[in-house]
Amino acid sequence: MNLHQPLTVLPGVGPKSAEKFKQLGLESLQDLLLYFPFRYEDFxxxxxxxxxxxxxxxxxxxxxxxxxxxxxxxxxxxxxxxxxxxxxxxxxxxxxxxxxxxxxxxxxxxxxxxxxxxxxxxxxxxxxxAQTEDDLQPVYRLTQGVSQASLVKLIKTAFDQGLDLLLEENLPQVLLDRYQLAGRAQAVRAMHFPQDLADYRQALRRVKFEELFYFQMQLQVLKTEQKNVRNGLAMNWDQEVLTAKKASLPFELTEAQERSLREILQDLQSPAHMNRLLQGDVGSGKTVVAGLAMYAAAAAGLQSALMVPTEILAEQHVASLSQLFPELKLVLLTGSMKTAERRAALAAIETGQVDLIVGTHALIQEGYPITVWGW
Incomplete structure (x- = not known):
């Protein structure tokens, strides 16, 4: 017997019962073992x-x-x-x-x-x-046709047949030792039928660690893919043009703005994807830093898009960016635009007549086939 077999291999589970358990996402023996209670009754x-x-x-x-x-x-x-x-x-x-x-x-x-x-x-x-030796009794989420008693009975049957011993350990031994974590099979059993509150807490600690560990692994995979030079675009922006533009601004950039802009421009020159958060208080000058980065993209012959949460904010950004960068061709793109306006804006974008698009989430919704070469 293996954990990928259907529930029908367990005694008392026929095709009709299996269909009811399927509504809970329980199709295999492994699904059953990993279907944890959402709370416990203290008996x-x-x-x-x-x-x-x-x-x-x-x-x-x-x-x-x-x-x-x-x-x-x-x-x-x-x-x-x-x-x-x-x-x-x-x-x-x-x-x-x-x-x-x-x-x-x-x-x-x-x-x-x-x-x-x-x-x-x-x-x-x-x-x-019927018995009082179990202090904590599990309570599971149910669906129509599945009772608490029948689900508990089925899970107990799975444990009585030793199916929990078929669960393979999925954490390295070095982590189990370093953080004093329970083994996977032991933790799964304790999640369903803990001996006491301390036993449950140790099992929950192991389950949460496992969940966070695999989440971190997925983030690392995504980070590696982001840094893959085959997935990105190296932007060769013109240093002289950008320096001249900075000198023409009605103010000087602060040291923090200069540093942030320099790091962003370095990322743009790299063929890897940029994954950066620009953080600052209201009025600290984040918009001008973003604007200069997009100006560098325009100088390199590429388009950029600036997405904001509300239409009012989008209109404000169009006004402020138009003043700072009058040589750029800007267009506003929002969900409330009339059909004729939207078509005109999209046509200008697709034909390369626009340097910078400012809009709301309409930028990433279906029905807006934007062709942007550099974001």
Whole structure:
């Protein structure tokens, strides 16, 4: 047996049941093992004297009165019996569940999960527990046709057959040792059926580490691809033209602006993709740095696009960039433009009549076939 086999290899799972589990994304044995609970019910038995009013808890004791079912109204009934915990006797009530009377035996030990009413010294029962040794019981997300009990039973069947031992360790041993992480199989078992809260926390720590580890690996792959010189475009901008433009500005760039611009221009000269964040307070001069970088692209015979979150901001950028760079041909592109305006703008872009496009997210939406050679 391998973990890529369908759920139908497990006893009690037929084609119809498999279709229901498929709605939860559970198709293979591995899917089942890695379908973790989203929360747990704390079924550790508590002392009734320590409970707060309205608290939900498990109370265990001995049944000291027979179960009595009384009926009132149409299909309405109450099952009532007395449970004794130490020297404290408390009334237990189950509503509209008369069939539970068969599970309540006089003199037998019993654990009931319910809501405590301190004023009436009674427990409104929600569930009779078959066992009390499991302090934490898993609660899974469900879909129509799949009950909590059936899903828990199926997962327990998988563990009883030792399928968790087929899970291959996917973290290097050096990381397991360095960060004192649980093994994968051990962590998966504890995520479903932890022995206690500490066991669950160790399992969750391992699962979160694994998730973040693979996320970081994916980022590293993307970073490597970004730096691949075969994927980018080396921009040969004219240093003299750019220097002359900087000298014609009505202000001098600050040291931070000069440094940021220099690093951006170095990236543009590289054939690798640029992945850079330009950060600064409002009014610190980010726009002029971006504008000079786009001016360098225009001087190299390439187009650039500046995308902003709102149409008002796009219009403001067009106005400010037009003042700083009057020699550039700018065009505004937004989602609210009229059809004729949009067609004219796109035609100008595609024919190379525009140096710089300023717009909203319309720049990257379908229906805007922009041909831009340098962003």
């Amino acid at each position: 550790k038995s508590k002392n009734v004297l320590e409970l707060e009013d309205g608290e939900k808890a498990v109370i265990s004791g001995r049944v000291v009165t027979p179960a009595n079912v009384s009926y009132y109204g149409y299909k309405r009934n109450r099952l009532r019996f007395t449970l004794k915990q130490g020297e404290v006797a408390l009334a237990v009530n189950f509503f509209n569940q008369p069939y539970l009377a068969d599970k309540i035996e006089l003199g037998a030990a019993l654990a009931v999960f319910g809501k405590w009413d301190r004023t009436k010294a009674s427990l409104t029962g929600l569930k009779i527990l």
